[in-house]
Amino acid sequence: MSNTDIALNRENGRKSVWSFLASEFKPKGKLFTPFNLISIPVIITGVILIVIRFAKGLGAVTNLSQETPWGLWIGFDVVTGVAFAGGAYVVTFMVYILNLKKYHTIVRVTVLNGFLAYVFYAGALLLDLGKPWNVINPIIGNSFGVSSVLFLVAWHFLLYMIAELIEFSPAIAEWLGAKRARKILSGMTLGAVILGITLSTLHQSGLGALYLTAREKIHPLWYSEWIPILFFISSIFAGLSMVIFEGSISYKVFSDQISEKDHKSHHDIIHSLAKICAVTLFVYFFMHVLNFVHGKNYEFLGTRMGHWYLVEVIGFVLLPLVLFFHSYRRRNLLLVKIAAVLTMLGVIVNRMNVTIIGYNWDAPVQYYPTWKEIVVTLAIISIEIWVFRWVINRMPVLREAPSWAKD
Amino acid sequence: MSINRRNFLKALGLTGVAVGTGKKLNAAAAVKKDNDKEFYAILYDSTLCAGCQGCEWECALEHGLPDPDLEDIPEVGKIRKTNETRRTVINVFSTSKGEVYVKNSCKHCNQPACATACLTKAMYKTEDGPVIWRDEKCMGCRYCMVSCPYDVPKFEYHSSNPDIVKCDMCWDRVKEGKLPACVEGCPAGALTFGTRREMIAEARKRINDNPDQYYDHIYGEYEAGGTSVLYLSPVPFEEIGFNTSVMNKPYPELTRGFLYSVPAIFVLWPAILLGINKATSRSNNQIEEENE
Ligand code: SF4
Ligand code: SF4
Numbered sequence: 001m002s003n004t005d006i007a008l009n010r011e012n013g014r015k016s017v018w019s020f021l022a023s024e025f026k027p028k029g030k031l032f033t034p035f036n037l038i039s040i041p042v043i044i045t046g047v048i049l050i051v052i053r054f055a056k057g058l059g060a061v062t063n064l065s066q067e068t069p070w071g072l073w074i075g076f077d078v079v080t081g082v083a084f085a086g087g088a089y090v091v092t093f094m095v096y097i098l099n100l101k102k103y104h105t106i107v108r109v110t111v112l113n114g115f116l117a118y119v120f121y122a123g124a125l126l127l128d129l130g131k132p133w134n135v136i137n138p139i140i141g142n143s144f145g146v147s148s149v150l151f152l153v154a155w156h157f158l159l160y161m162i163a164e165l166i167e168f169s170p171a172i173a174e175w176l177g178a179k180r181a182r183k184i185l186s187g188m189t190l191g192a193v194i195l196g197i198t199l200s201t202l203h204q205s206g207l208g209a210l211y212l213t214a215r216e217k218i219h220p221l222w223y224s225e226w227i228p229i230l231f232f233i234s235s236i237f238a239g240l241s242m243v244i245f246e247g248s249i250s251y252k253v254f255s256d257q258i259s260e261k262d263h264k265s266h267h268d269i270i271h272s273l274a275k276i277c278a279v280t281l282f283v284y285f286f287m288h289v290l291n292f293v294h295g296k297n298y299e300f301l302g303t304r305m306g307h308w309y310l311v312e313v314i315g316f317v318l319l320p321l322v323l324f325f326h327s328y329r330r331r332n333l334l335l336v337k338i339a340a341v342l343t344m345l346g347v348i349v350n351r352m353n354v355t356i357i358g359y360n361w362d363a364p365v366q367y368y369p370t371w372k373e374i375v376v377t378l379a380i381i382s383i384e385i386w387v388f389r390w391v392i393n394r395m396p397v398l399r400e401a402p403s404w405a406k407d
Numbered sequence: 408m409s410i411n412r413r414n415f416l417k418a419l420g421l422t423g424v425a426v427g428t429g430k431k432l433n434a435a436a437a438v439k440k441d442n443d444k445e446f447y448a449i450l451y452d453s454t455l456c457a458g459c460q461g462c463e464w465e466c467a468l469e470h471g472l473p474d475p476d477l478e479d480i481p482e483v484g485k486i487r488k489t490n491e492t493r494r495t496v497i498n499v500f501s502t503s504k505g506e507v508y509v510k511n512s513c514k515h516c517n518q519p520a521c522a523t524a525c526l527t528k529a530m531y532k533t534e535d536g537p538v539i540w541r542d543e544k545c546m547g548c549r550y551c552m553v554s555c556p557y558d559v560p561k562f563e564y565h566s567s568n569p570d571i572v573k574c575d576m577c578w579d580r581v582k583e584g585k586l587p588a589c590v591e592g593c594p595a596g597a598l599t600f601g602t603r604r605e606m607i608a609e610a611r612k613r614i615n616d617n618p619d620q621y622y623d624h625i626y627g628e629y630e631a632g633g634t635s636v637l638y639l640s641p642v643p644f645e646e647i648g649f650n651t652s653v654m655n656k657p658y659p660e661l662t663r664g665f666l667y668s669v670p671a672i673f674v675l676w677p678a679i680l681l682g683i684n685k686a687t688s689r690s691n692n693q694i695e696e697e698n699e
Pocket of ligand 1: 515519522538559560
């Protein structure tokens with residue numbers, strides 16, 4: 001509440017805007033938490049590595065090679081990170097399109113999460129570009145390669161970030177106490193949501209479509225014309241599992257921000273999300289089976305890659321699917337969380353299999369990431385969590401909106 | 408609570424933008440029709456190749472690349488690969504008809520996967536056939552490398568301003584009416600340059616004139632949808648290390664279905680979403696009113 005008081009004071013004089021912002025930029029809370037103690041050195045090392053990467057080229061930091069042009073930064077940061085950000089479009093769909101009011105309490109935090117994920121993980125794409133300054137070429141239009149799937153994906157990233165920012169902007173306006181702006185911005189929400197869902201459908205599947213031309217390079221167990229659809233469906237439960245996972249952490253860490261009422265409804269929300277996960281996982285599993293039968297890939301099952309494929313499909317799709325169903329029946333929160341974590345691991349495994357492990361699987365020299373690539377990835381995740389925490393502690397995301405902003 | 412008119416118009420406006428983008432994508436996603444101009448092509452006849460690496464030397468000289476490594480010469484059992492310092496290499500294979508030399512480089516596909524993949528058109532199929540790479544456009548995403556079925560484009564991983572390196576059929580020379588450096592420099596006459604039609608006819612003729620000497624197949628006539636480097640061999644092509652699992656369709660076709668569905672989704676999705684939104688908000692209002 002104190003924020004809104006400050007914000008309201010702002011209208012009394014121009015000068016206090018700056019003092020308000022200045023005070024907001026000061027850190028809140030303790031500096032020496034375990035998370036900070038781990039993340040600060042990681043971030044510092046990561047930044048140094050990024051400097052080296054730009055000074056000496058990608059080869060100085062990564063294990064990328066002529067055989068493996070895309071490694072951890074694309075396969076994990078971009079392809080997997082964006083899948084996990086899928087929660088935003090699913091939840092906005094339920095809240096604004098289906099008008100399911102019960103999910104309203106989680107919409108802001110999910111959108112914030114999605115937005116930050118795109119900024120940081122899609123942003124990680126820039127680290128991976130050999131000539132990042134030329135990224136303006138496909139944007140300002142002096143060179144449009146419109147027949148490229150990557151062109152579509154890149155543009156969608158950009159537009160989707162804008163849509164997410166618009167969806168989130170009322171929270172920023174509330175933080176700043178800008179009443180008129182808030183009104184205008186909330187009026188744009190529905191448009192942004194519709195655009196956002198459309199874009200998400202296309203670029204979540206587009207990330208899979210990127211690999212369609214690598215027909216002979218990806219192991220037959222993972223290559224199929226269905227990659228785009230599989231990627232799209234898995235982004236639904238990847239995103240929702242992330243919402244469940246992140247929610248259960250946020251509700252502990254930021255419990256002071258959450259009202260009694262929201263605490264209660266949160267359990268109910270989690271169970272409903274578990275149900276959606278179960279159903280989409282089922283569809284996904286079913287498609288995997290169809291795909292497998294259709295591809296006639298039986299002979300691979302005896303090989304090492306075949307075993308690994310079975311681990312993925314049974315251990316990380318079928319198992320969480322069963323767990324989600326059970327948890328929903330029994331209303332068991334712990335089971336939901338276990339299932340969510342398994343599902344997330346499964347999505348990571350799947351994306352790694354398509355982009356790295358199954359890619360040029362028969363090459364004599366296999367790619368594995370260097371510790372430097374891993375540290376940079378961890379640094380990006382850490383910075384994202386810092387920004388997330390900064391926003392949560394200041395803007396009405398988990399806590400209720402100020403009274404003047406009630407519809 | 409229901410959608411007011413302003414919201415509706417805004418949503419519609421945004422959708423309009425989206426549809427516009429979708430349309431544009433559609434128009435350009437259709438691959439440009441081949442015009443009347445014929446593609447140039449190189450015919451490589453491995454039965455004539457003596458493995459002297461003359462082409463490697465000429466290529467290095469022409470493009471300012473380091474001289475070929477004298478220690479690293481073609482040997483049976485060793486696969487030399489092109490990389491960021493060499494655009495073409497000779498390998499030798501032990502086959503049912505003795506040792507056979509093979510030159511490897513970009514195939515200059517008729518519908519190149521690399522150029523379709525490139526989001527900046529840095530990788531570009533010229534109207535004359537050579538597939539070239541343009542420094543000032545490239546952003547170094549390496550999607551061309553992922554897409555090329557022959558793993559041809561190479562990347563300078565140890566440079567802060569890295570280039571993509573691959574054969575460009577000596578585009579600068581061809582433009583001026585000169586022969587590609589390797590063709591000009593081949594002392595054995597294993598390389599011939601001309602239009603693609605002429606080269607296919609020539610290859611056919613050689614096979615017909617000497618059926619015992621050649622395996623009856625022109626590699627590149629249909630592979631990957633047809634390429635502008637054509638190969639003749641005395642033995643089946645898998646014996647000399649060729650990728651025979653490439654499909655005969657052009658590779659860009661693999662993503663075409665996806666790209667075609669884009670405009671449809673851009674038109675349908677927003678309309679459907681808006682419809683559902685109106686339907687659900689109306690029923691919600693009714694419930695609320697009844698509750699009152
Ligand atoms: S061989 Fe590869 S690099 Fe050469 S034109 Fe074909 S797709 Fe492009
Ligand atoms: S690396 Fe350069 S040439 Fe290759 S696809 Fe990317 S922008 Fe195009």
